[in-house]
Amino acid sequence: MPEFAGKAALVTGAGSGIGRAISLALAARGAFVWATDFDEASANGTAELIEQ
Numbered sequence: 001m002p003e004f005a006g007k008a009a010l011v012t013g014a015g016s017g018i019g020r021a022i023s024l025a026l027a028a029r030g031a032f033v034w035a036t037d038f039d040e041a042s043a044n045g046t047a048e049l050i051e052q
Helices: 017-028 040-051
Strands: 008-012 032-036
Touching (some): 008 017, 017 032, 017 040, 032 040
Parallel strands (some): 008 032
16 A cells, blocks of 8 residues: 555645656655646646646
């Protein structure tokens, strides 16, 4: 079982850089991630990467 299964994370600045990396790492470990960013298109890009 992934270490963050059943956990949720709200990541600000998830559209790029460290925020994106943290979002992807948490999702890979089983967390449900809310990816937020001032630039909605960038946040959506991160969400698409998570869904892959």
